[in-house]
Structure formats: C-alpha cells, structure tokens
Amino acid sequence: MRKMPVLYVIFAFVASACGSAPGSGPQGKVLAVVDGEPLTEATLRKEAENLPPYVRPILETADGRAKFLESVITRNLLMREALRRGIDRRPGVADRIGMARKSIVLEALLRDVAEKAPGLSDAALRRTYDANPSLHQVGERVKVSHMLFREKARALEIHRRVKAGEPFESLMKEIAARDGEVAADLGEIERGNFVKEFEAAAFASEPGEVTGPVKTTYGYHVIKVYAKFPAGALSFEEMKPKLLAEQREQAQRDAFEELIAGLKKQATVRVLYKPEGSPISPGAPVPVTAPRTPKAGDPGPPPQGK
Incomplete structure (x- = not known):
C-alpha cells in the first residue's frame, strides 16, 4: 500500500463520523460555511460513496475527521479558483470532461438496464443445479483472514498482541x-489455490486459532481461521447465490444485446470507412479511401447528420 496524499483524503467520509443535530434538516448538520455556501454532513457523506474501505479508518478519530473537513474546504477553494481561471473551458480539459460525462451517463444507462433485467425463480435455478452435478464438487476449504507484513518483527509484534487478547479484527483495521501492510478477509479458500506455506498453516489450524508469522514470497502473514469445511458437494442453498449471480449476468447480457x-x-447507420493498411496511431489523422466516380444506379449521398 502507498501513503495517501492529503488531497486524496478529501474524498473520504464515513457516514457515522458526525451525528445529525436535532432540527438540522435533511442535509444534516452544517459543518462549515465557505463564502456563504454551507458544507453539510450530507455533502460529505456523498463524497464517500465510491471510496475504498482502507481510507475510512483515518476518519475514526476526532482529529482525522477535523483534518478531513479541512481537506474538503481546501478542495472546494481550489475548484473555485480553477473555474475562475476558466480551466474547465480549455480544449484539452473540456474534452476530458466531455468524455467523463459520457462515461458517467452510459454507466447509469447500463445500470438501469441491468436492474430491470428479469429475475430468476428458485425452480429455474434448481433445474440449472440439477443439470450440472459435477460443478458442485469442491475440495477441502477454510474460511480465513490474514494480515501481511514486510518485516518479521512487525508480524511477531501483532501476533503477540493477538495472543494478549486484542481482537484480530480490530488489529486488521489498524494495520490496513x-x-x-495489508489486511484482508479472504473468505473461503480451497486447498490447492494458494501458496503452499500459507495453505499448510491455514489448513493445519483449528477454527478460532491465530497462527504466524508464516513466511511466503509475499512477506510474513498472521492468519486467523474461522471455520473448516470438508471436501464434497455443495447443496443447492450453498450454490444458489453463485447460480443466481451467473444466471442474472446472462440475463443482463441478453437485455443489453436486445437494447x-x-x-x-431504429437508427439509420451507414459505415463509410473500411479499415485498411496499418493500425491508426492515437492523434494521427484517420485514413479514408479515395472517392470514386459515381456510377449509374449508385445511391445518393448519405443524409446529413447520419
């Protein structure tokens, strides 16, 4: 992981960071006013919607929340200055804004199509399950989380703290x-899919046990096993979420293709360019074939704007 620059933290906010004040309205408590414009809890919550989880622990302290608010104010002031200078109207910037707008609108359209794709009944999923018994077989599995360190001494320190009674999950938030340093919930892993040293330690542990440091090519791991599962066939209920996801993905693809x-x-589309010769380099003029002399029976010129 890299250290996060201050301006990156601008986009972080945890919904629970500041409680709404009574009577503060639907936008929540006003946290600051910049040139007469209020900056509310709701505004900051909106900023956090697309943030990676590892940013959020920074805001679990009063000091972190204060620095975050200061960063948001700084970002807003810089944005106003950029607009005052007309930077958003510069050709290169305006083009990028236009492309970003297209991406956002198209993403919203595809999400709309996906959400309206037809659902699937349990009966349909059951038929898929019964028709493919070999796909339900799984090997031995463990449910596991881990923390990864570059230095063995640091891994030993964390392992000692766990043994002394500190919750593994709380330490995961700290080191993330x-x-x-890396902390991750790996969920259920199947034997044969991970590096051998990690697997050997994880599958040798009992549920609830924390083991480490375990050295692999990635560094030093401290591992916690939550549950162990034998090899065998997954039941319909266990497979149902995966089947539903797969079938819904197919339904969404079908909906996209139909759209x-x-x-x-409905549209009138005439492709007048046929790719020929070497590939087109970015920024290079698009090659076109030379016009030919019209012949009797040729259709007229393409309609304007098509």
Missing part, C-alpha cells in the same frame, strides 16, 4: 491504514 439490436434497428 499503514504503509506496506443494442433495437437501437440499431
């Missing part, structure tokens, strides 16, 4: 915010 086919049917 540090440079060069595109319908749009092409």
Whole structure:
C-alpha cells in the first residue's frame, strides 16, 4: 500500500463520523460555511460513496475527521479558483470532461438496464443445479483472514498482541491504514489455490486459532481461521447465490444485446470507412479511401447528420 496524499483524503467520509443535530434538516448538520455556501454532513457523506474501505479508518478519530473537513474546504477553494481561471473551458480539459460525462451517463444507462433485467425463480435455478452435478464438487476449504507484513518483527509484534487478547479484527483495521501492510478477509479458500506455506498453516489450524508469522514470497502473514469445511458437494442453498449471480449476468447480457439490436434497428447507420493498411496511431489523422466516380444506379449521398 502507498501513503495517501492529503488531497486524496478529501474524498473520504464515513457516514457515522458526525451525528445529525436535532432540527438540522435533511442535509444534516452544517459543518462549515465557505463564502456563504454551507458544507453539510450530507455533502460529505456523498463524497464517500465510491471510496475504498482502507481510507475510512483515518476518519475514526476526532482529529482525522477535523483534518478531513479541512481537506474538503481546501478542495472546494481550489475548484473555485480553477473555474475562475476558466480551466474547465480549455480544449484539452473540456474534452476530458466531455468524455467523463459520457462515461458517467452510459454507466447509469447500463445500470438501469441491468436492474430491470428479469429475475430468476428458485425452480429455474434448481433445474440449472440439477443439470450440472459435477460443478458442485469442491475440495477441502477454510474460511480465513490474514494480515501481511514486510518485516518479521512487525508480524511477531501483532501476533503477540493477538495472543494478549486484542481482537484480530480490530488489529486488521489498524494495520490496513499503514504503509506496506495489508489486511484482508479472504473468505473461503480451497486447498490447492494458494501458496503452499500459507495453505499448510491455514489448513493445519483449528477454527478460532491465530497462527504466524508464516513466511511466503509475499512477506510474513498472521492468519486467523474461522471455520473448516470438508471436501464434497455443495447443496443447492450453498450454490444458489453463485447460480443466481451467473444466471442474472446472462440475463443482463441478453437485455443489453436486445437494447443494442433495437437501437440499431431504429437508427439509420451507414459505415463509410473500411479499415485498411496499418493500425491508426492515437492523434494521427484517420485514413479514408479515395472517392470514386459515381456510377449509374449508385445511391445518393448519405443524409446529413447520419
């Protein structure tokens, strides 16, 4: 992990960071006013919607929340200055804003299509399950989380703290915010899919046991096993979430293809360019074939704007 620059923290906010004050309205408590414009809890919560989880622990302290608010104010002041200078109207910047707008609108359209794709009944999922028994077989599994360190001494320190009674999960939050350290819930892992040293330690542990440091090519791991599962066939209920995701993905693809086919049917599209020769380099003029002399029976010129 890299250290996060101050301006990156600008985009972070945890919904629980500041409680709404009574009577503060739907936007929540006003936290600051910049040139007459209020900066509310709701505004900051909106900033956090697309943030990676590892940023958020920074805001679990009063000092972190205060620094975050200061960063948001700084970002807003810089944005106002950029607009005052007309930077958003510069050709290169305006083009990028236009492309970003297209991406955002298209993403919203695809999400709309996906959400309206038809659902699947349990009966349909059951038929898929019964038709593919070999796909339900799994090997021995463990449910596991781990923390990864560059230095053995640091891994030993964390392991000692766990043994002394500190919750493993709390320590995961602590080290996730540090440079060069990783904490992750790996969920259920199947034997044969991870590095051998990690697997050997994880599968040898009992549920609830914390072991480490375990050295692999990635560094030093401290591992906690939550549950162990034998090899065998997964039941329908265990497979249902995966089946539903797969079938819904297919339904979404079908919906997208149907939408595109319908749009092409309604539109008038004439492709006048046929790729020839070497690939086009970014920024280079697009090659076109030389016009030929019209012949009797040729269609007229393409309609304008098509």
